[in-house]
Structures are given as C-alpha cells and as structure tokens.
Amino acid sequence: MQFETERLLIRPIRASDHDALQAMILDPRVVAYLRYRTLETPAEFDDAFKTHFLADSTTTFGLERKRDHQLIGFYEFHVDAQTGELTYALSPAAWGHGYVAEAGQKMMTYGFENLGLTRIEAHYASVNPRSGRVMAKLGMRDEGELQTFTLPTGELIHVMAYALNKNEWLRVKSA
Template sequence: MEEKIYQLSYYNQVEGERILLRPMTLKDAEDMYEYASDDETVRFVFEKHTNLEETRKNIANYFMKEPLGKYAIELKETGKMIGTIDLRLKSGTNSAEIGYTLNKNYWKNGYITEAGKLIIALGFEKMGLERIYACYDIENPASGKVMERLGMTYEGTLRKNRIHKKRDVDDVYYSILKQDYFS
C-alpha cells in the first residue's frame, strides 16, 4: 500500500483533452458550493451543503487533509471547477475504487467519462493496479451508464447495503480489470 501511495504522489495533476484533474483548494469553495448546495446534484452522494463555510470545511477536512487520489475536475477552457473524482486505494489489495460528483449544469457532456478514463489509465498504466471498481445507488442508473462507458463490467448488486439519507440503498457494483483494460 505504501508503494502505491508513493506512486500516486507523482500524479497530483492529470491532463485530459478538455479537463484538468488537480488538487482541490479553498479557492474552489464557491464552485463546489454551487453544486454541493443543489439537491439534485448531491442526491446520491452526500448531504446538501447549507452555506459556503460548510463547503470550505469539507474541502479542508476531506480533500486537503489527505489529498492523494482526490481531484478537482477543472474545465481547461474556463478554469471553472465543475466536480470531483477520487481514486481510493484499498488497503491489502491491488485495487482501487472510483467515486465522482459533477455539477448538474455539466451533465451529459462526457466530462465524468473523460475524467474516469484518465483515472483508470493512471491506475493501470502508472500504478499497476489489477482492479478498479465503482458502485452506484440503484436509483441512479445514469451513474451506471458512465461505468459502462468506462469499460466496466457489472459485478452484482448488494441489496440494502447501506443507509443513505434515511433510506436503505441497493448498491450496484461495476469493475474493470487490468487484463480487460489492456486487451
């Protein structure tokens, strides 16, 4: 695990065609609050932020405290931060989980697919991971479509896997293996 963390430290910025994945800073608070305070955007991921100070604290405590593998998604053309994507290394394995959130004003433009492809390439090509996976709330099939576009394969559904916003959630899991990525 320490070796993978060390490898990840070399890739705090990843550049795509239209986006830049980079560390979050407190300067991103207003852009993040724009979507973190929107019920529709955060419905499946976290509790809605009620003020800008809450967003700043979230950035400091989650993104800045342990920044490796956590990226702001910035539009290269405008410099606007439109979402986040994480590559979460799993201890005791050679795998990682992807998680993402995107401002609803930028949905259906391929930005999360582009970011996901960059993260998957980083995981397999630079870090030598064997498996990358993701899950989504069964009531959010659009997230599953992203996983399919990333080349991930359906693995299964964990019924009533967790409680989120006072409801039992079925989590749908997808993954991609290194051998599938390179074939």
C-alpha cells in the same frame, strides 16, 4: 499531478475551489446518492474540504473545464489495499456533456499505473442509470446489486456495482 483531456484539466483540489465545490456538495441533487449527502451545513463542508478534499492530492481531483477555467466536478479514489473505489460528481450545469466518461479514462489509467491498483470499482444508485452507462463506457463490467438501503425519506436505493481489474484493463488498452 494533473492530466488533460480534450476539454478538461484534471488536477488536485485548490483552496480557490472552495465555493464551487461547496455549491456542489451542498446541492442535494448532486449528492443524493453519494457519501457526501450527510454534509448539510457550510461548517460540515468546511471540515471535509480541509481534511479530505485539500488533504489528499494523490486520490482527489477537481475537474476544471478548459474553456472557462470553471471547476465543474471532482473524481476521487477511496483506496483499500490494492482496490480503489472511484467516486465522481458534477455540478448540474455540467450534466449530460460526457465529462465524466472523458475524465474517467484518465482516472482509470492513473489508478492502475500510478496508484498500483489491481482492481477499480464504482457504485451507483439504480435510479441513476446514466452513471452505470458511464461505468460501462470505461470498460467496467456489471457486477450486479451490491446492497440495498433506505434513505431517511423512505426511498429504497439499490446500489449497483461495476468493476475492472488490471489484467482486463491491460487487454482492452492493448487492443
């Protein structure tokens, strides 16, 4: 399954995406606060690419810029029962262009209509408030701090949560 926005093609990850995705996942700036920060070597990435990114075309999508057909990021759902945790990342060159919010609208629709989710959550590190603003643009509501943890560098990270349930989404969509 794939979707289009004005500037993006949202599609399953392909084998040809390997190098672009590896550059993102192995870039500490991109994954500083994501679950993928533990992938540190090309071999570790190769395993995750095969077993996760290529393996699930229903919950993991590449973001391809239409104008030059470059993979600039990804969106994915981590599904538990009827709740999906939305995760996304972009290559640094694509930061600040509104791509995450643009793709996010399609991903919210997909999560509720195609995956049958009743709740979608997204989390971000408080040191990255731009991510929180994207979640608010998607109609999600701020649920406050989810947890706090310390990175190996000693940096204290406050994980903030946003969420939207299907009934709220239907109300916003019909308005």
